[in-house]
Amino acid sequence: MRTKIVAGNWKMNNDLNASITLISDIKKELSGKNSNVKIIVCPPFTSLESVSTVLKGTEISLAAQNMYFEDSGAFTGEISSSMLKSVGCEFVILGHSERRTIFQESNQVINKKIKTAVKNNLKPIFCIGETLEEREGGITFKVIEKQVTEGLEGLTEKDLEHLIAAYEPVWAIGTGRNATPEQAQEVHAFIRQLISKLYSSGFADNLVIQYGGSVKPENSKELMTQPDIDGALVGGACLKADSFVKIILSAQ
Ligand code: PEP
Secondary structure (H helix, E strand, O other): OOEEEEEEEEEOOOOHHHHHHHHHHHHHHOOOOOOOOOEEOOOOOOHHHHHHHHHOOOOOEEEOOOOOOOOOOOOOOOOOHHHHHHOOOOEEEOHHHHHHHHHHOOOHHHHHHHHHHHHHOOEEEEEEEHHHHHOOOOOOOHHHHHHHHHHHHHHHOOOOOEEEEEEEEHHHHOOOOOOOHHHHHHHHHHHHHHHHHHHHHHHHOOOOOEEEOOOOOOOOHHHHHHOOOOOOEEEEHHOOOHHHHHHHOOOO
């Protein structure tokens, strides 16, 4: 049985004070509620250390939203995996569509980042997904296959022991338009099959594949009860403690 994992990607929202308020509210909302769902929060870099302090003694894990693939050096403005580890990060989101489209990150760059994360014991949340044009052009599976094979090239099953995959159709991110449970399930099943071909069926069976794209309390349960959907990567709806916690509770 795969554990359901719900992650909240705060993106470029919340300064330090707002971050502390949000994480404290999430803790309050969760108190007294039993959940067997793994929870991850992904604040901006500037709030990671303070959020980590608030999370001490809880089961909630911390993730960064990005990192650079070099370990250190003259890379102005970049953040390394050891820096993230030093402020309490266990996970890192890599290959988010906003990084791919706005910051031109290629599958090759994402592959280097995954390799560096794995080498330094940071667990990657590896995002993949097609644009609307690609979906309408009938090439969704082709795009996903390329993102997965190039993104994971040279990585072994052992390297990817703690990998989380996140299927995030770009046309559903921040648009209020989620994939239907059937559309999402179809791609999740395809990803699992592909991973089974690239690695092994045992590895594919255990891989957590989250869905992301306009997940909200109103649609989360239906999405997460699909057989191959193992949780959610939430953007907009994670910025309010009550809606984030409703999504978490709907995953049980
Ligand atoms: C995301 O950015 O990963 C995301 C899924 O955003 P939203 O939930 O706002 O669509």
